[in-house]
Amino acid sequence: MRFLVAYLSQTGNTRKVAEAIYEVLEGEKEIMPLSEVESLEGYDLAFIGFPIHASNPAAEAKAFLEEKGRGKKVALFVTHAAPEDHELVSGFLEKCKAAVSHADLVGMFDCQGELSQAVIDILAKSDNPKYREFAAYGPQTKGQPDDSRLEKARVFARDVVNKLKGT
Ligand SMILES: Cc1cc2nc3c(=O)[nH]c(=O)nc-3n(C[C@H](O)[C@H](O)[C@H](O)COP(=O)(O)O)c2cc1C
Numbered sequence: 010m011r012f013l014v015a016y017l018s019q020t021g022n023t024r025k026v027a028e029a030i031y032e033v034l035e036g037e038k039e040i041m042p043l044s045e046v047e048s049l050e051g052y053d054l055a056f057i058g059f060p061i062h063a064s065n066p067a068a069e070a071k072a073f074l075e076e077k078g079r080g081k082k083v084a085l086f087v088t089h090a091a092p093e094d095h096e097l098v099s100g101f102l103e104k105c106k107a108a109v110s111h112a113d114l115v116g117m118f119d120c121q122g123e124l125s126q127a128v129i130d131i132l133a134k135s136d137n138p139k140y141r142e143f144a145a146y147g148p149q150t151k152g153q154p155d156d157s158r159l160e161k162a163r164v165f166a167r168d169v170v171n172k173l174k175g176t
Pocket of ligand 1: 017018019020021022023024059060061062063064065088089090091121122123124125128139140143
């Protein structure tokens with residue numbers, strides 16, 4: 010099988026998850042920033058990762074999926090500052106699913122990612138109340154994604170591949 014792991018990551022959280030997923034894939038595999046992906050042609054499965062920005066998939070990722078995801082087998086991995094069990098997270102994930110409604114979504118993983126101090130400062134000063142709300146999560150996001158979350162990402166990747174092989 011031929012796999013692509015592509016990620017959008019401003020502060021490194023989603024890249025860490027991408028690397029954990031990439032580690033456990035067996036076969037032909039490539040990993041690269043989303044901005045370097047010309048096409049999803051020729052891959053059996055593309056793992057595509059990005060952060061949540063203002064309760065939505067980051068705009069560049071959404072545009073990428075709309076432009077290049079049509080009819081392609083994709084698995085999404087998403088990071089956000091909110092804890093996984095926060096009431097807003099299911100809404101974030103619905104928006105992510107909507108961004109791949111024209112693709113063949115075979116799995117989705119999400120986990121918390123640290124808010125860097127630079128990002129906290131920017132969000133706290135924003136006019137957008139959603140951004141200000143997420144600045145408040147700063148302290149409790151430190152060190153995420155941690156080892157246990159990265160291990161969950163590895164399990165996710167193995168499960169998705171096994172599911173694909175079984176079909
Ligand atoms: C402009 C901006 C908006 C954000 N909005 C949200 C949000 O609405 N909900 C949330 O849980 N996290 C939000 N975050 C936090 C990021 O999703 C989180 O820190 C993510 O792990 C960053 O991933 P990265 O390091 O790969 O860029 C926002 C971050 C930025 C920079």
